[in-house]
Amino acid sequence: MARGKDYTVSLDVGTNTLKGVVVSREQTGQMVLEAYGSVKTVGLDKGEVKDAVALKQSIQKLIEELTGQMGKKDVEADFRISFTDGDYSVFSENIEEILSEEKQVMVTEKTIQNLISRLKTEKMKTGNTNIHRSYIRKYILDADKVVFNPVEMYARKLDVEMVFVSSEGKSVEIFRRLFEELFGRGDFLISPALISASEAVLTDTEKQHGVVCVVLGHSFSEIVIYKENLPVYISRIPLGIRHIVLDVARVLGTSVDEAERLLVNYGHCSMYPPDPEDVVEYFGLDERTRKNVSVRRLSTVIYARVKELLNKIRKEIQLFVINNPEYSEERIPGGVVFTGGGSKLRGLTDVGVESLKMPVRIGTYETSFNRRIENSHDVSNDPIFSSCLGNLVSPEEVQGEILESAVERPKKGFGSFIKSLFFGGVDDEL
Numbered sequence: 421m422a423r424g425k426d427y428t429v430s431l432d433v434g435t436n437t438l439k440g441v442v443v444s445r446e447q448t449g450q451m452v453l454e455a456y457g458s459v460k461t462v463g464l465d466k467g468e469v470k471d472a473v474a475l476k477q478s479i480q481k482l483i484e485e486l487t488g489q490m491g492k493k494d495v496e497a498d499f500r501i502s503f504t505d506g507d508y509s510v511f512s513e514n515i516e517e518i519l520s521e522e523k524q525v526m527v528t529e530k531t532i533q534n535l536i537s538r539l540k541t542e543k544m545k546t547g548n549t550n551i552h553r554s555y556i557r558k559y560i561l562d563a564d565k566v567v568f569n570p571v572e573m574y575a576r577k578l579d580v581e582m583v584f585v586s587s588e589g590k591s592v593e594i595f596r597r598l599f600e601e602l603f604g605r606g607d608f609l610i611s612p613a614l615i616s617a618s619e620a621v622l623t624d625t626e627k628q629h630g631v632v633c634v635v636l637g638h639s640f641s642e643i644v645i646y647k648e649n650l651p652v653y654i655s656r657i658p659l660g661i662r663h664i665v666l667d668v669a670r671v672l673g674t675s676v677d678e679a680e681r682l683l684v685n686y687g688h689c690s691m692y693p694p695d696p697e698d699v700v701e702y703f704g705l706d707e708r709t710r711k712n713v714s715v716r717r718l719s720t721v722i723y724a725r726v727k728e729l730l731n732k733i734r735k736e737i738q739l740f741v742i743n744n745p746e747y748s749e750e751r752i753p754g755g756v757v758f759t760g761g762g763s764k765l766r767g768l769t770d771v772g773v774e775s776l777k778m779p780v781r782i783g784t785y786e787t788s789f790n791r792r793i794e795n796s797h798d799v800s801n802d803p804i805f806s807s808c809l810g811n812l813v814s815p816e817e818v819q820g821e822i823l824e825s826a827v828e829r830p831k832k833g834f835g836s837f838i839k840s841l842f843f844g845g846v847d848d849e850l
């Protein structure tokens with residue numbers, strides 16, 4: 421077994437594709453990609469678990485692929501997981517803490533920790549709220565002095581402005597239970613796929629000055645807007661690549677799999693694709709009849725749906741600007757960064773600029789300034805892996821984000837994890 425290295429397994433459970441990477445971290449902090457893979461997700465429908473047995477089997481298939489690449493090494497690893505859940509929102513909260521009625525007292529780390537955990541507990545108690553991330557916008561000492569770190573400063577009263585990414589509803593619980601059965605209680609860190617993807621691809625400058633990150637996934641397109649290093653708005657449009665694939669299948673009279681193959685290999689989102697007269701062959705619904713379609717026709721079908729999607733994204737951004745007059749579109753200078761599998765659509769940048777009237781770029785882990793991962797060229801340049809790699813960005817590297825009181829999670833042997841998938845603790849009645 422290799423010494424002096426820490427291993428992290430990161431899984432991103434997408435509604436279409438399950439992605440996984442294994443990364444080792446040397447004592448020096450250097451990260452190396454040890455294994456990666458993706459398999460089709462089975463058992464999920466539009467983000468909801470419909471067949472827990474099938475979902476576990478697809479996770480198992482991915483883990484086998486990863487362990488195969490790792491060779492015989494039975495390593496202890498830390499597990500990080502992200503998945504798509506629709507109910508995310510951002511809210512901010514101000515807390516006031518009277519430290520002393522009389523003279524000023526010194527603020528300590530403990531003061532801050534107590535305050536934050538008290539607030540989190542209060543929030544968690546109210547119904548189904550799950551807090552996923554918490555950030556501090558600022559501290560105000562004695563209603564007057566704004567600081568980023570109040571520790572070792574003196575005050576009678578401390579105000580804290582906090583921002584939370586939370587979700588409502590049961591789906592997080594269902595996923596958590598499923599993962600607990602797989603990994604053992606509490607042995608993993610769950611992140612919202614949307615936040616992980618944006619942390620993977622955005623630069624600090626974009627997050628500071630204002631940027632919209634759009635994750636084009638299979639069933640949904642999710643939007644998060646950052647300003648001053650904080651997520652300030654989250655929303656989701658129930659339109660994704662799946663809808664483009666379904667359009668192609670319907671118009672061309674073919675199966676969903678054939679339509680996806682055509683989209684991925686030959687499609688452009690443009691009325692004027694390169695080589696428009698090129699003809700592509702595909703099978704009809706009977707899987708025997710050969711049919712033909714020109715690249716122009718295929719691309720026109722794709723373009724129509726992408727335009728609809730971009731119009732919806734534009735409306736979302738406008739809605740945000742209207743409801744938050746302190747932001748104008750010019751005050752989102754980073755424009756729109758697309759990531760997720762759908763951002764691989766050919767021609768997306770051009771049609772994006774045309775429809776959104778903002779700067780547009782495609783974001784991958786490689787385009788951010790996150791810590792480099794050696795040997796990872798194939799995944800760090802692939803927007804499909806954004807959430808999976810974003811899970812590796814630790815909170816201490818994200819400005820403003822609050823550390824989860826440095827609790828060491830017990831590491832789990834890769835081998836024992838596989839065992840639990842095959843034999844142990846698998847309770848299939850979810």
Ligand SMILES: Nc1ncnc2c1ncn2[C@@H]1O[C@H](COP(=O)(O)OP(=O)(O)OP(=O)(O)O)[C@@H](O)[C@H]1O
Nearest residue numbers: 434435436437504637638639661760761762764765
């Ligand atoms: N080159 C390509 N052009 C267009 N679409 C592509 C391309 N490659 C992959 N896709 C599409 O990207 C989607 C998969 O992307 P991704 O893995 O980000 O989705 P997911 O994480 O499974 O979904 P979600 O985030 O909604 O849960 C599939 O629908 C696939 O058809």
Ligand SMILES: [Mg+2]
Nearest residue numbers: 434504613637
């Ligand atoms: Mg995804």
